[in-house]
Every structure is written in C-alpha cells, then in structure tokens.
Amino acid sequence: MNTTDLEALVAPVAAAHRLEVDRLEVMAAGKRSVVRIFLDGDGPDGHGPSLDQIAEATRELSGVLDAADITKGRPYTLEVSSRGVSRPLTEAKHFRRNTGRLVEFTLAESTLTGRVLGVVDDVVDVDVDGTAQRIPLDGVKRALVQVELNRPVAGEDEEEAEE
Structure with a gap:
C-alpha cells in the first residue's frame, strides 16, 4: 500500500x-x-x-x-x-504549539535562540535575551526546539528549584 x-x-x-x-x-x-x-x-x-x-x-x-x-x-x-521535538518547525501552527519553548532560528544572515511568545499573521514573536523580536516565517530557514532539562518553572524561586 x-x-x-x-x-x-x-x-x-x-x-x-x-x-x-x-x-x-x-x-x-x-x-x-x-x-x-x-x-x-x-x-x-x-x-x-x-x-x-x-x-x-x-x-x-x-x-x-x-x-x-x-x-x-x-x-x-x-x-x-x-511529531517530536527534533523535527524542524515549518508552519505557523508548529510555532504556536511550541509557545513558551526555546527555539534556535536559522535566518538568512544569522542564527538566534529565543523563547517563542506567540504567532500572529505568519510572524513569530520571540523573546531573545529579554528583548522581543518579530521574525517573519518566510525569513526562517530552519527552526528547532531546544530541549531544556532544567528549565525554571514560572513562579518558583531559586531555592525551591534547587530542592
């Protein structure tokens, strides 16, 4: 078949x-x-x-x-x-489903890593080291989710995270 x-x-x-x-x-x-x-x-x-x-x-x-x-x-x-986290993100829905995750973007002139904040009209909003950036999907050559083993949970302080 x-x-x-x-x-x-x-x-x-x-x-x-x-x-x-x-x-x-x-x-x-x-x-x-x-x-x-x-x-x-x-x-x-x-x-x-x-x-x-x-x-x-x-x-x-x-x-x-x-x-x-x-x-x-x-x-x-x-x-x-x-689909798994090792597959490249290629469509708006992939980025939307990975909101909050750290993603490495390969663009035409550079590579950057940031946390996906959301997707609006085929533009990905990303937090890169505390600065919001807007990345048009048509400018993304490759995007991969980065696996975070010790990602801090929102609302936890450092002492709770270490326990």
Whole structure:
C-alpha cells in the first residue's frame, strides 16, 4: 500500500481524535513491514497532542489498518508517535504549539535562540535575551526546539528549584 492510500485510511481516524497526520513511513524490515505514523495537533493545552490522544488513536488505527489488510497478509509493526521535538518547525501552527519553548532560528544572515511568545499573521514573536523580536516565517530557514532539562518553572524561586 502506498502512503497516499495509507493516509486516506489514517487521516479520518486522526481527525476523530482532534489530530492530524504529520507524516507516514512504510518500510520493509525483513519479512515484516514497519508502518510509522506521526501525528500532531493542539492537544488539551494547545501545545501538542497528549499521550492519551496518541494511545486512543493508536488503538483505533490498529483495527482500521488490520481490517484494510494494508500489507496483504504479511505481518507488520505499527508505530504511532507525535511529531517530536527534533523535527524542524515549518508552519505557523508548529510555532504556536511550541509557545513558551526555546527555539534556535536559522535566518538568512544569522542564527538566534529565543523563547517563542506567540504567532500572529505568519510572524513569530520571540523573546531573545529579554528583548522581543518579530521574525517573519518566510525569513526562517530552519527552526528547532531546544530541549531544556532544567528549565525554571514560572513562579518558583531559586531555592525551591534547587530542592
């Protein structure tokens, strides 16, 4: 089954869970196939899909794909995941879903890192070292979320954060 046909099966299930298909991969792995489905969406807090949404969609997708016999009787492994933080941000909705996160932007003439404040009319508002900057999406060559292991929580003082 090609990815266009697969997407026709997957997209309605994703939509029923308030998700959208980010990308699909079908690969041979010996005598099996691996079907990878990456989903995205706003989630309950507006910052991407929840684990519960992904799990519920996975259960339904498994039944739909089995019924459609997508691999013509050959065994397959189904992997369903969110889009993940390692994927580049390419659309306004990606930036909106990552509001509050630290993002490294590669622009035509420079690279900068700042916290996404929001998106309005295809312009990303970013806090760069305490200074607000507006970055048009069409000027962004690449944007990647930076993983923060010790990000301070708003409202916590330093003593509470150290405990």
